Amino acid sequence: MDTRAAAAAVDHRPLSERAALNKEALKQSFLDNLFHTQGKFPALASKSDYYLALAYAVRERLLQRWISTAAEYMQKGARTVSYLSAEFLMGPHLGNNLINLGIYDEAKQAMTELGLNFDELLAQEEEPGLGNGGLGRLAACFIDSMATLEIPSLGYGIRYEFGIFHQSIVDGWQVEKTDKWLRYGNPWELQRPEWAVQVKLGGYTEHRSEEDGTLTVRWIPSRLVSGVPYDTPILGYRNNTANTLRLWSAQAPESFDFEVFNRGDYYGAVMQKMSSENLSKVLYPNDEHEGGKELRLEQQYFFVSCSLQDMIRIMQGQRLPLEHFHEKFAVQLNDTHPAIAVAELMRLLVDEHKMPWNRAWQVTCKTFAYTNHTLMPEALERWPLPLFKKVLPRHLEIIFEINARFLDEVRRRYPGDSARVARLSLIDESGPRYVRMAHLACVGSHAINGVAELHTELLKSDVLRDFYELWPNKFSNKTNGVTPRRWMVLANPRLTRLVSDSIGEDWIKHLDQLQKLEPLAESADFRSHWREIKRANKRALAEVIARRCNVAVDPDSMFDVQVKRIHEYKRQHLAALHIIALYLQLKAQPNLELAPRTFIFGGKAAPGYRMAKLMIKLITGIGDVVNRDPMVRDRLKVVFLPNFSVTNGQRIYPAADLSEQISTAGKEASGTGNMKFQMNGALTIGTMDGANIEIREVVGADNFFLFGLTTPQVYALQAQGYRPHDWYEQDPQLREVIDMIRDGYFSRGDASLFRPLVDSLLWHDPYFLFADFRSYVECQQRVGETWVDTERWTRMSILNSARSGKFSSDRSIRDYTKDIWHAPSVPVELLTEHHVRA
Numbered sequence: 021m022d023t024r025a026a027a028a029a030v031d032h033r034p035l036s037e038r039a040a041l042n043k044e045a046l047k048q049s050f051l052d053n054l055f056h057t058q059g060k061f062p063a064l065a066s067k068s069d070y071y072l073a074l075a076y077a078v079r080e081r082l083l084q085r086w087i088s089t090a091a092e093y094m095q096k097g098a099r100t101v102s103y104l105s106a107e108f109l110m111g112p113h114l115g116n117n118l119i120n121l122g123i124y125d126e127a128k129q130a131m132t133e134l135g136l137n138f139d140e141l142l143a144q145e146e147e148p149g150l151g152n153g154g155l156g157r158l159a160a161c162f163i164d165s166m167a168t169l170e171i172p173s174l175g176y177g178i179r180y181e182f183g184i185f186h187q188s189i190v191d192g193w194q195v196e197k198t199d200k201w202l203r204y205g206n207p208w209e210l211q212r213p214e215w216a217v218q219v220k221l222g223g224y225t226e227h228r229s230e231e232d233g234t235l236t237v238r239w240i241p242s243r244l245v246s247g248v249p250y251d252t253p254i255l256g257y258r259n260n261t262a263n264t265l266r267l268w269s270a271q272a273p274e275s276f277d278f279e280v281f282n283r284g285d286y287y288g289a290v291m292q293k294m295s296s297e298n299l300s301k302v303l304y305p306n307d308e309h310e311g312g313k314e315l316r317l318e319q320q321y322f323f324v325s326c327s328l329q330d331m332i333r334i335m336q337g338q339r340l341p342l343e344h345f346h347e348k349f350a351v352q353l354n355d356t357h358p359a360i361a362v363a364e365l366m367r368l369l370v371d372e373h374k375m376p377w378n379r380a381w382q383v384t385c386k387t388f389a390y391t392n393h394t395l396m397p398e399a400l401e402r403w404p405l406p407l408f409k410k411v412l413p414r415h416l417e418i419i420f421e422i423n424a425r426f427l428d429e430v431r432r433r434y435p436g437d438s439a440r441v442a443r444l445s446l447i448d449e450s451g452p453r454y455v456r457m458a459h460l461a462c463v464g465s466h467a468i469n470g471v472a473e474l475h476t477e478l479l480k481s482d483v484l485r486d487f488y489e490l491w492p493n494k495f496s497n498k499t500n501g502v503t504p505r506r507w508m509v510l511a512n513p514r515l516t517r518l519v520s521d522s523i524g525e526d527w528i529k530h531l532d533q534l535q536k537l538e539p540l541a542e543s544a545d546f547r548s549h550w551r552e553i554k555r556a557n558k559r560a561l562a563e564v565i566a567r568r569c570n571v572a573v574d575p576d577s578m579f580d581v582q583v584k585r586i587h588e589y590k591r592q593h594l595a596a597l598h599i600i601a602l603y604l605q606l607k608a609q610p611n612l613e614l615a616p617r618t619f620i621f622g623g624k625a626a627p628g629y630r631m632a633k634l635m636i637k638l639i640t641g642i643g644d645v646v647n648r649d650p651m652v653r654d655r656l657k658v659v660f661l662p663n664f665s666v667t668n669g670q671r672i673y674p675a676a677d678l679s680e681q682i683s684t685a686g687k688e689a690s691g692t693g694n695m696k697f698q699m700n701g702a703l704t705i706g707t708m709d710g711a712n713i714e715i716r717e718v719v720g721a722d723n724f725f726l727f728g729l730t731t732p733q734v735y736a737l738q739a740q741g742y743r744p745h746d747w748y749e750q751d752p753q754l755r756e757v758i759d760m761i762r763d764g765y766f767s768r769g770d771a772s773l774f775r776p777l778v779d780s781l782l783w784h785d786p787y788f789l790f791a792d793f794r795s796y797v798e799c800q801q802r803v804g805e806t807w808v809d810t811e812r813w814t815r816m817s818i819l820n821s822a823r824s825g826k827f828s829s830d831r832s833i834r835d836y837t838k839d840i841w842h843a844p845s846v847p848v849e850l851l852t853e854h855h856v857r858a
């Protein structure tokens with residue numbers, strides 16, 4: 021049945037009445053949902069009931085957009101971007117949806133008039149933490165921007181039952197608890213069982229010559245899992261677009277169960293069911309990878325196969341021949357986690373849809389593009405061959421075939437260069453054999469990008485150098501960005517009001533317009549408003565800190581913030597060394613003039629990463645000493661805010677004065693927290709790493725606190741033989757700081773606790789903390805001197821925000837669209853309006 025005809029045929033009145041975007045209608049719908057959906061009346065309702073009733077009322081208001089968007093895309097046969105990502109770190113939906121629908125204030129007013137605390141209701145939402153950090157959050161910002169730019173897109177990923185663990189701090193140590201985010205139900209998703217697909221795993225292959233002379237391959241799996249899609253609408257900002265985030269949940273296929281049941285093996289059947297459902301049970305909590313886990317490879321294959329089958333279903337629904345797959349879909353691989361898609365699309369086209377290999381290969385290469393996110397050697401995914409063969413026997417054959425053809429091409433280009441052939445091969449054969457997923461992604465994609473200028477240059481000159489020499493035109497840079505809707509409008513309403521009152525509201529969709537704030541940096545009145553806002557945000561954060569950490573912090577002190585995953589390369593321990601140095605200085609000179617500072621840390625350590633967990637313990641140990649010491653506690657405070665998340669980030673970035681971006685040069689691919697801080701008016705202290713370089717470029721060297729070795733200097737020091745112990749011996753202040761940690765000053769006299777950390781620094785220091793220590797301390801000195809000149813600091817803060825336009829994810833998405841996806845915007849017409857006007 022024709023969709024528009026169907027839409028025109030049904031009675032729209034109830035929907036349009038219910039979907040009216042005004043306060044009274046919202047109230048009514050909220051009460052209806054409390055009654056009909058939650059089955060509660062006010063006297064019995066919990067806060068969670070109220071949250072859910074409001075969420076459902078909002079969902080009704082976006083369904084019309086969602087349905088109209090699907091109809092529009094189907095009717096236009098629109099080219100679609102499929103963003104494949106093992107992680108989508110969405111953060112809470114309610115506030116964001118209200119903002120994008122343009123009814124945030126109405127909703128707040130409606131709840132207030134009903135006697136409810138709106139902010140408390142918003143706080144009820146359990147955030148879907150389906151990601152580890154920057155990579156997953158980037159995917160979330162990108163689908164927000166695609167919806168805002170009206171680009172037809174589907175986000176494809178995994179509906180983990182347990183997202184990133186919840187962190188608490190007990191006796192200074194990280195303690196993990198499972199994240200039961202679905203406990204009270206998820207009002208934002210719709211299950212679509214009718215679009216479930218089957219995924220094969222394990223088993224073996226059979227090769228047969230058919231009577232007509234063709235060769236066919238049959239994959240006889242040992243297991244089948246069914247993938248059930250759950251759809252979440254992704255609204256554009258104040259337009260009619262509602263794109264889809266489609267996350268796959270693993271379920272046992274009924275039919276497969278029956279076979280085992282019929283054999284009478286009830287227990288075996290139930291076990292098999294449980295093991296299938298394990299596939300989407302839990303997110304691996306490792307940023308920057310952990311190797312060799314079979315379940316992880318199964319997860320990756322599971323969601324990739326589901327997603328590609330889904331795209332084929334969509335094409336068949338629109339009667340499009342599969343030869344045109346790359347015209348209908350531009351598929352972006354978010355790192356190598358979905359790189360198995362290259363082999364899976366080949367399998368689907370060749371084995372299941374009987375397309376000749378060469379045709380299928382052309383389609384595949386034109387379909388995929390690959391984004392690399394890391395240069396860290398341990399994060400480059402590779403799978404031991406035996407494990408790969410056990411899980412994906414047919415894909416291994418396909419990869420061998422791709423490799424054979426690819427290496428023939430390499431040999432033709434570089435005759436006699438067998439070293440190069442070995443380096444480029446999809447199979448690492450230098451020791452035990454591995455499948456190299458980054459190589460598979462490079463060979464099967466027409467475009468390869470890094471996520472910041474420096475990172476892309478390092479990819480070309482180092483990690484992917486041989487591929488760059490082979491195909492220079494495949495490479496380009498796409499600097500990351502973040503969505504100003506969540507990270508300014510939602511997170512920082514006070515600043516949003518001031519900015520909109522000053523320059524209008526256009527900046528929310530065109531962040532470059534923040535430039536118009538520049539002249540206002542010279543207005544004393546504007547600066548004073550700017551400061552009041554920062555101060556109010558800091559007061560709000562101070563309340564959170566008092567509640568969560570039981571530490572009183574002064575909102576007039578400088579909030580010096582480092583929030584990100586805990587990792588040696590990110591060097592939270594370098595910040596710790598500086599704090600100890602300051603502490604020692606204050607102890608030695610009690611009358612030293614030092615502007616009060618509050619050091620705020622937040623971030624999760626991978627549960628199995630012992631050094632990262634020890635770094636947390638060190639920070640909390642320093643806090644215990646410093647916060648209690650009457651000689652310094654009015655001037656220095658150190659807090660570790662537990663469970664850094666999207667929700668907590670929304671409170672932290674707007675309250676920061678100083679943003680710590682202090683990774684070893686050449687290690688942080690981009691960083692995106694750095695951009696969120698900048699937008700919200702924090703100044704950055706940072707190294708020449710990732711997107712810091714581009715931030716400094718746009719704000720100007722005068723408005724950025726730079727320190728540390730550059731990447732070439734790090735490489736040179738490495739090459740000449742870095743001996744951290746020499747640096748320790750030559751710097752008395754550094755020595756004193758390290759000795760204090762070693763002797764147990766921050767571990768209640770236990771001189772063994774931090775030994776692994778101290779020894780690693782003294783004898784290896786793989787991330788060059790000692791080499792950068794002096795430069796960091798001196799730079800922090802300059803930060804302190806600048807801070808006391810309040811007017812100057814405020815001017816710099818305004819300029820940082822005013823010059824952050826480049827770092828909107830809208831700009832990133834425009835870059836991807838122009839250079840890689842070539843997917844035009846498709847504005848959506850609301851079906852009911854069409855009907856009303858017709």
Ligand code: 73E
Nearest residue numbers: 154155307308309393394688689690691
């Ligand atoms: O520099 C960040 C970057 O801003 C990088 O470390 C991060 O991606 C961000 C977005 O581009 C990243 N995460 C991972 N690799 N790079 C990763 C690796 C394995 C599992 C989960 C995440």
